[in-house]
Amino acid sequence: MFESAEVGHSIPDREYKRELPKLRAELLNTQYALLKDRKFPVIIIIGGVDGAGKGETVNILNEWMDPRHIHTHAFGEMTDEERERPRMWRYWRALPPKGRIGILFGAWHTDPIVNRVMGKTNDAELEPAMQEIVRFERMLVDEGALILKFWFHLSRKAQKKRLQAIEADPKTRWRVTETDWERFRVYDKFRKISEAALRTTSTGHAPWNVIEGSDPNYRYLTVGRAILAALKHRLAGDRPAMTRSAPLPEPALDGRTMLSGLDYGKTLGRKTYRSELEKYQGRLNLLTRHKKFRDKSLIAVFEGADAAGKGGSIRRVTGALDARHYQVTPVASPSDDERAQPYLWRFWRNLPRRGRVTIFDRSWYGRVLVERVEKFCSEEDWMRAYHEINDFEAQLAQAGGIVTKFWVTITKDEQLKRFREREKTPFKSFKITAEDWRNRKKWNDYELAVSDMIERTSNECAPWVLIPANDKYFARIEILKTLCERIEGAM
């Protein structure tokens, strides 16, 4: 969930200064259109780690737009008045009316997360609080509200650096308190708990946007443009379908993605490959025959660009397994029977029982990849799918499933090379079709879809593992190693 906000996004000052006047003018105009229209309220929620620029962003939004029509609320300790009412009371009091923008700084998600991190509550108490929030936001959306949720993220290292920088400057020193450092000391716990909280509350109608907080230019422009796009989208429809109110994800402003940040130059010599292959295949074999594995199951998902080498990697995995214990499920277009059911149905049918392994060669992620890019389903359908998929995988994990998802990826040049090779080699030419060339033309659309997918569905209980596969040997060993580590971690 947070990986996409650790790629080092930044916008140079010159570009920032060039973009800003237009953005400000447009934001202001749109704000007035909203005010005139008075059809729906806009609720902007600001959360995230300390030092990631939450406060500054709130200030700048008030600077960019007309602050007289913005209701900004920061929630700290509860007052007496608030403590004597239901938990949600103070948030109800802060809701903006139709036509207005409310900026809620540390809104309803914050207390349950912080209380959990501080050990004041346990997991069994966190979950109902999150579900209460899901129902609350659903009701707000059904009542017409546009909800925009921004989570400002910093990596551990970046947070430390940032707190130190603020502290070093005499002018800003006052802003770093002992509480900030206390919270920094529980960074890992905070990250883990807030990831789970975000996963539960990131729904199709009110998804979280995770913003990398380290570069001010990047974070201001990103938030500003996301607000602008969502407002325009919503104002354009007269009385749009309820779930349409969700803002669609946008590509990162600096064009960087998790994929572009990968090191595609990693290679492995043939000799090392051979010995590593033997080593990890042996380890994987032993692990899946281990007594403790009888209470677990392994669900390995392979997704990736065409010609990235998924098939070859899968064969190296199955080569390590007892044929009675695994199943490879290749996923193509759904059959008529499958089309007559919810899209997750065909995957539920193929779940392994305990002690077994199922490898999905392509998977339920088709919903947010090909179905999104090719418009086989509606915007609302793929927008809600992230939440449904997270829910599905959480159920798998709950039942002992070790869910591991590989995105096997190559550079665009490497793909071209492989396509041409396949065309030339008679026994490989069946592997390349006109569709592969068509897909290639949509490289950018897919890259955006993949980024969103990873941002919204990678989490601790079912992580995405990105495998740069320009070198097949390197990729295969990475995959085998990851599977071994995941099983070891679970047992």
Added chain:
Amino acid sequence: MFESAEVGHSIPDREYKRELPKLRAELLNTQYALLKDRKFPVIIIIGGVDGAGKGETVNILNEWMDPRHIHTHAFGEMTDEERERPRMWRYWRALPPKGRIGILFGAWHTDPIVNRVMGKTNDAELEPAMQEIVRFERMLVDEGALILKFWFHLSRKAQKKRLQAIEADPKTRWRVTETDWERFRVYDKFRKISEAALRTTSTGHAPWNVIEGSDPNYRYLTVGRAILAALKHRLAGDRPAMTRSAPLPEPALDGRTMLSGLDYGKTLGRKTYRSELEKYQGRLNLLTRHKKFRDKSLIAVFEGADAAGKGGSIRRVTGALDARHYQVTPVASPSDDERAQPYLWRFWRNLPRRGRVTIFDRSWYGRVLVERVEKFCSEEDWMRAYHEINDFEAQLAQAGGIVTKFWVTITKDEQLKRFREREKTPFKSFKITAEDWRNRKKWNDYELAVSDMIERTSNECAPWVLIPANDKYFARIEILKTLCERIEGAM
């Protein structure tokens, strides 16, 4: 929630025989239309207490319609296969495809409820299971399914009678097992837990229909007609809005309601009234000043027919209270400010703090009464409101609120008498307007709306108390007494 299924509904044989042929023909035709259309699957869920005719209803539905196109599944103990997968796996396997009807006998709600009743799980485990179900059904509806949920209910007495009757007949004796009697012994627990479960999972898009199970004619016709109406409603729209798939509530076939079953003849002499009034006002006063009440609050809702005497009753309540501790909130049409917010907003604003009392003279129930009858909001809006209101009241109860809701009711004749009296009496004539007469014309629409409201929102933590108020003295004392008992019960 179950009160509406304890009014003694029944249909005479002659009427049943007259209605049946038409219903069967229509059901069969509609089933074929569904099959031809192949646009959506129909999921019929059958749950409820033992002996309430669940099995017989499943059989008769298969008899009435073409069983080749009905998938009937009964879920008992989990198989090995099922135990080794996520809990929902076996239900996914049983989902009907588009165009078909699936009858699920003891579906996903059953296990969590039964496990809780049997003490195998606790409340903290029940709640997440229910939320999982809400998400699952939401997903099914978003994927196009029509979900019809029937809960067959019997009062404690009726269940005992029925089990004994089955047991007495040598031909049917085999059907009553020791398990049935075991479950009967925990009737009260089962009732309480299933009520909470139904409240959580009765949503706007997949509401529960509670069916009184004692009379076979009534239960078969009611279920059959509900299925027919929902299918026709859905088949009529080409690609209807998602939440439209919910079946609208229908009036009871025998015309009986909880209101019609009330005893309006109860009266209280003036002298008794005086002494009772003094007694209960004194008791209420002491209770609200009690030390333990400082952690509680009282939220009393007054709804009722025009001229039923809400105002007079409220004055007898406030007469018992310290003016610094209570507030009466009269609810009229929303102001512009209120209209710019979600409909519950104005009620949240007026919640009492701990140790205080708020009396709502009319309330949030306007959403499912006047707004429904006068079509001020859409079907989807009031259909989802039951769930939202239950959620709201559960939050109040959670925070120490003692929520008590009075439906103050009079007969239609009595209303006419009072209207005329008001017109004649100069100092009362301000109380009667053209609108009152207009509302009176919609008596039947309101009666249906009131029945649905009570069925869907009365529950242990926020019960509806029906007050027959043809005799004002009787009504006032009943109200005061109820408030005292509710507070005593909570402290």
